[in-house]
Amino acid sequence: MSTYTWLEAILFPQVRINEQRLLQHLSGKTIIITGASSGIGEALAVRLSNMPVHLILIARREQKLIELKNSIAAKGKAKVSVYAADLRQADEMEALLLWLEAVPGGIDIIVSNAGKSIKRSIFASLDRYHDFTRTMAINYLAPVQLMLALIPVLEEKKGQIINVSTINMLLQPFPHWSAYLASKSAFDQWLRAAAPELRARDVKVTTFYLPLVRTPMIEPTASYKSMPAMSPEHVAAHISKAMYTHKRAFKPWWLWPAEWLSFFK
Template sequence: MRRYSVLERLLFPSARLDEDRLAKAIRRKTILITGASSGIGEQIALLLGQFPVHLVLVARREDKLLVIKRQIESNKKAQVTVVAADLRRDNEMEALLGTLREECNKPDIVVSNAGLSIRRSIYDSLDRYHDYARTMSINYLAPVKLLLSVIPGLERRQGQVINVSTINTSLIPLPSWAAYQASKSAFDTWFRSAAPELNAAGIFTTTIYLPLVRTPMIEPTAAYRKMPAMSPEHVARIIAKSMYTKRRTWNPWWLFLGQVASILFRGLWERRMPRKLSKRRDKHGDA
């Protein structure tokens, strides 16, 4: 695991995991993790795989999932079921739901983590409506469809849903991130709206609002290479911790400062940002 800089240690204080409490909370449970083939999902799988649980790992890249399965099962503690599925495709989602019904008849805990981010300006997106369709499809519609199907079982087992979200859902939306931010906000709103009903039925709901995390998702964005970012191992510990604390939300301690600034400086931001972008267009000779 990469060592944090001084600034990162300040921004992302370590999360102490009580392994006994975690072991008790998840013992013999079936935990479904979407997007388990890399980044945060992979690290949650490897962490939980040290306990006697049944993990159902979902993503498109079966080869990656099988490597993770082999690594976990070599400890002889956890059992792993791999389901290779593109969750945007109805038939592959149905196959996953069928597997959950017939083979697992569960899960007890769902970690809704699979996601796709796209950074592209509106002017580079004019012929790319499909960017909006695919981010909505994986970041919003897929988790809605999955949850609608597993809610009755979660209610019977008093289970938990953990939504891996982003701090951007409660901050000023950034240019070039329209597709990603709109789709993450859509699911955040859906989940917050559904949560009281789910909680009333005995299902625990948790949303993890993450800042930048050093995973393959942010690799294409050069500007992020030098910015402070959490490690996926750290995020995995926070998610695992929520399985015994059952906390409703987790966010970095400084998020409230960003939220206050988003309200106070919205007008200023909306006046300044077009000027800044206009200068950038002139400099790069854009149309």
Template structure:
């Protein structure tokens, strides 16, 4: 009930993606990996980037239909980001889709973070600075192809901020706000923009948090289907059907939470 199955119109997906080039960040595991496998059955060109080169090469070897180009990069590092951009332009191909999937999450009390400023630096580097720098470079390319930017976001950006996730939520909110701000300008130039707001997804990113192991979570393959469907439907956003209630509560009970929420943390 929480995560109803998505119907994928394969004919529409094939018509939309045949001969197209899709960039997927964070492609070596979780959502990015499953999306690569899902789209790899089509005659398109996948450009996959992630830190683990051996995993990227395994994915490339496994995919038989799509053309696959891989690039090892830690997108938290500016030199790696610029190396990746040079790699893209050396391929001399138009970019039709950019899937911003790479990210990092940290759950930690602010009192355990007083000597860990680097936690905030690395979350901002991958969740905000990386997609902004890449997009600033490839937006002209996407405009030529009337392309689409798909941002894999989180429902946390739609709800009242929650304790212990200050580094993660601030960085995801930063890019979500940036993306919503530039979307009207991009849309006016023929670039489609889509935000995918996800709940908990069972990926390696959540493994360090033991309490997540028993909670309901989407499968990466399910999310891959949601992203694939957005590629031909071109809707501006995807949200779980049940998140509306959370948005309403966050709006009307925000001040109550800010005033009394600390009592639940004691």
């Protein structure tokens, strides 16, 4: 895990995991991780690599997925399958869903982690409608399509949906982030509305409202380099714990003052 500054250590306290409970709960299960080629998705795959599970790793970059699969195979206990697809493309999504239908034993857990972030003034996007269609496609439409296809098997397996979201869903909107926030809000609201129905059918739902995480997604934003951020490995530990506790939401302990302060930005 990355070394934290003193401030990060206060903002992001360590998580205690009951490894035996995690092992007992996950043994023999099949777990989908989208956006698995880097960042949180990669860290979670590595975190679970010593568990007797079947990891299905999905991302656009096939070579990165193959390298991750080989790395896990060399030292881990998990079975790993990889599938390279751009979930924004209808034909690639349809092919993925057909492939998932044939997975032996079905799916137990989906970690919806794939996403696209963009910071751009609305005035710089006047001739860039694709800023909005692309973010909506990967942050909202793709996970909805994936869930709709797999909810029947999740119901049968009494499975779990884990959504990797952002604390911005709980704060006042920030300028320059309209495309990103609209798309993330859309899926957050969809899942919050669907959750009571899903839980009534014994499908668990967990949403992670994460602060800044030091992943490749934030690298284009220069101002983030000096800001406190969680490590992907730390997030992966929290997600792993949620797999056996079934906690409904993860929020940083300091979120409530951040919510209050966001009104005065």
